[in-house]
Amino acid sequence: MALEIEIEKKFPDFTLQVAFTAENALVGILGASGAGKTMTLRTVAGLDSPARGRIVLDGRVLFDSAAGIDLPSRARRVSLLFQHYALFPHLTVERNIAFGLRHLPGVTPQERSRRTAEQIAAMHLSGLERRFPGRLSGGQQQRVALARALAPQPAALLLDEPFSALDTHLRSQLERQLRGTLATYAGVTLLVSHNLEEIYRLCPQLVVLDKGQVIAHGSREEIFRHPPNRATARLTGCKNFSRARALDQGHRHGALGASTLIEALDWGCALRVAQDIPRPPAHVAIRAHHIRVEAPPVKTPPVALPPIERPPVGVSSIEFPPGEVPLGEAPPVGASSAAIDENTFPCWVADSSEAPFRVTLFLRLHAPPANAADYHLQVEIAREHWTALKAHPLPWQVQLDPGRLFLLPD
């Protein structure tokens, strides 16, 4: 089971140019709105035609501009779950689900009702068979739409922002249900979303789109750990960027292994980064929840710095996905304190924004901020940590872990 896509289509404001192969696994397409995610799905479903390219599903050519092949939607065996589900309002739940079976060759009426009943049972829709979509809740509508899409056993299932039309409290439950349903589905699945937590939880493989171009493609862990470029880093939720210049390179530095000393131009400091780079870096970046903020120790003799492997009080690693930190490795434990010391700076709070369980701090390095917009770093910490920190006078200390900093070539 594989879906090969290589398409090109011009639009007034951008050119969609997408090429990737989706094997068995659930592939997530991540991108900002207007990046071409939905258009990509639509070309696979045959609802829009690319100007050039080739789409091959399990060896069947669905579209090939060179060979003049453009199968109509109905012959593609590709189901699309629309963002707002597009259920037929004049048909009952049962007849909505059976709609795709009516057009399958060789499906007898008995087979049709058997498969409809099967979907109704699998999607927990029993008792709603005779209802019209207008009388269903959002979650039920989504399940009917999914049942309708899966009933004809399509070779590929395309999900366009499947949770965007739902209330927040419904999402996590439906997301788990969807994951369960998709686990039993044998075809290729593409899921489009701009919600990174959702797409991370559901899709082992990711394609990142920006302005119609594929800017990253690979396993979710790899893409979140080492974004290949700035746009990917930003789309995967990274908030802190600084222009960077290499000072030295390829040093063996104690237990850190390969590391690079760089100058972060926008942050006005030199940083050690636990990363060996083949190309000169253009930017250095760090995620908001990977930055540690501490009140400075009372005495500050250079040798008496607190050990680094303290329990992760100040490290709130809950941005994505909760309980499943994308960076598999723990921060380099036992790194020489000198190396860490290098990346520690005094900081002042320029602004803060409080969520129920997390607080985002906007920190100014080296000197007090002039105003709320004068900040270098955006840091996310747990609310308890924030409460404890507030008792201490400014400046605090911010520490940019060399293992968490990453360099970007663009």
Add this chain to the structure above:
Amino acid sequence: MPFDFSPLWISLETALTATALTVVLGLAAAGWRSGRRSRLWELFDGVLLLPLVLPPTVVGFFLLVMFGRTGLLGRVLWRVGLTVVFSWPATVIAATVVAFPLMYLTARGALELIDPSMLEAARTLGAAEWEVFAFVTLPLAWPGILAGAVLSFARALGEFGATLMLAGNIPGRTETIPVAIFFAIEAGDTRQALAWSALVFAISIAVLLALGAWTRYQRAYLVRGQARHEAANEIPANDMGVE
């Protein structure tokens, strides 16, 4: 003198035939037009809607010129042995041309209201274009189509000017109710004019009542998503009027 009912039958036959024609033609034109966004098509709309704004006598005059023995269409028909002018088909042609814009406008409105993703969903589920039209477009546009059909019927039933120009007034052949009323008044027979007027009035009220009841029923089951029998039970028998 026994009352001659022939204008009633001619009127009903004409109006029903013309309505059937306008529904088919209006739907076809609206379906063909939908999805074409170019400015040029607005000119096309203008031509189709012309009979709505022109005086019926002007429409009738154009039709007479077209279907007359020396007209563009009349000459062709003459050659195959058909004369349209002053025949029953002329009443149908006049009524159809005059009623068509109403059907076209309402059908277009109804088709444009359909969420395109419904049609796309049907396509991805394996439906061919005619199936999409028959099983999705038509049921969803049905309230609008019916409203257009009723308007067309009313317009066709009341058609006078163009009919008189193209079909004339031949009792028993082309004399419809409106024409009969006119000539009754002209002949000073007020009672006959009154009788025909009352009949047209009754037909119009009946059609409106039927439309009102049907719309109510349709709204109940489409918008609130209730099953048909639930919706039907909700309409009290004594409350079938039109607001």
